[in-house]
Amino acid sequence: MTKHGELIVITGASRGIGLALVNRFLDAGFPVLAIARDTASTKAHDNLTTLDADLAGRAGIARVSDRVAALGLPVAVLINNAGVQNAIDLTGPQIANPECPDLIRDEIALNLTAPILLALALLPFMLRPDGTIVNVTSLVSRQPKPSAPVYSASKAGLASFTQALRVQLRSQGVRVVEAVPPLVDTGMTSGRGKGKISPEAMADAILEGVANQRQTVAPGLSRRVLVLNRLLPELVRRILARS
Numbered sequence: 559m560t561k562h563g564e565l566i567v568i569t570g571a572s573r574g575i576g577l578a579l580v581n582r583f584l585d586a587g588f589p590v591l592a593i594a595r596d597t598a599s600t601k602a603h604d605n606l607t608t609l610d611a612d613l614a615g616r617a618g619i620a621r622v623s624d625r626v627a628a629l630g631l632p633v634a635v636l637i638n639n640a641g642v643q644n645a646i647d648l649t650g651p652q653i654a655n656p657e658c659p660d661l662i663r664d665e666i667a668l669n670l671t672a673p674i675l676l677a678l679a680l681l682p683f684m685l686r687p688d689g690t691i692v693n694v695t696s697l698v699s700r701q702p703k704p705s706a707p708v709y710s711a712s713k714a715g716l717a718s719f720t721q722a723l724r725v726q727l728r729s730q731g732v733r734v735v736e737a738v739p740p741l742v743d744t745g746m747t748s749g750r751g752k753g754k755i756s757p758e759a760m761a762d763a764i765l766e767g768v769a770n771q772r773q774t775v776a777p778g779l780s781r782r783v784l785v786l787n788r789l790l791p792e793l794v795r796r797i798l799a800r801s
């Protein structure tokens with residue numbers, strides 16, 4: 559990774575893992591474009607540009623590419639980190655809610671469609687060679703969590719897309735990384751789970767993975783679960799089903 563005149567684009571940048579990533583990349587001396595629907599929580603910094611955009615819609619994606627074009631810097635790293643996890647039970651009373659289909663569509667749009675469209679929109683701006691796209695997936699991309707079926711499906715889709723894109727972009731010198739967090743102590747996991755790592759620890763793992771050109775970033779428990787899933791997928795399926 560080089561620093562000067564190369565942009566880091568981070569989605570989901572207003573809190574949790576994304577905000578920690580913003581702070582780590584700024585500390586490391588990079589210009590950062592931080593995107594969320596409300597970026598007011600980010601602290602002003604000479605190297606920081608913020609953009610309030612809803613990435614569940616195409617207009618939000620277009621605003622990101624317009625801003626990147628206006629900044630005029632090659633994109634060294636795009637981190638598709640924004641995500642939402644909804645508990646959805648297709649047998650429960652929730653499905654009678656007329657807003658349920660929109661909730662489901664928006665969850666897929668943010669978790670799966672937005673990273674694909676952002677890769678498409680920002681590829682013309684990516685540093686070549688040596689640009690990197692990081693897609694933040696989840697362990698439930700490997701075995702689903704039944705209480706969050708749409709989230710699990712969207713992350714499985716993103717993990718698959720990540721592998722295919724890696725092959726497509728190899729000849730252009732753009733690397734594609736999958737980041738698989740373990741449980742991280744953020745708003746998304748508030749009130750549940752034990753043994754969480756901090757968002758800063760997850761951000762450090764992503765920085766290290768990008769700098770060392772890793773294909774997969776899986777700190778802490780994640781790496782062990784990924785290995786176990788290759789050996790004993792049924793066991794992991796049962797464990798994640800209880801999470």
Ligand SMILES: NC(=O)c1ccc[n+]([C@@H]2O[C@H](COP(=O)([O-])OP(=O)(O)OC[C@H]3O[C@@H](n4cnc5c(N)ncnc54)[C@H](OP(=O)(O)O)[C@@H]3O)[C@@H](O)[C@H]2O)c1
Nearest residue numbers: 570571572573574575594595596612613641741742744746
């Ligand atoms: N926390 C974990 O244990 C864990 C585990 C595995 C994977 N992950 C993944 O890691 C990523 C970050 O998770 P996190 O725990 O840091 O989540 P978080 O604290 O809930 O933050 C989510 C971020 O996404 C942004 N966001 C939500 N809806 C958006 C929209 N429609 N358009 C644009 N931005 C939107 C939020 O900002 P605004 O609300 O301001 O838009 C926020 O910055 C997610 O992809 C998640 O699936 C997390």
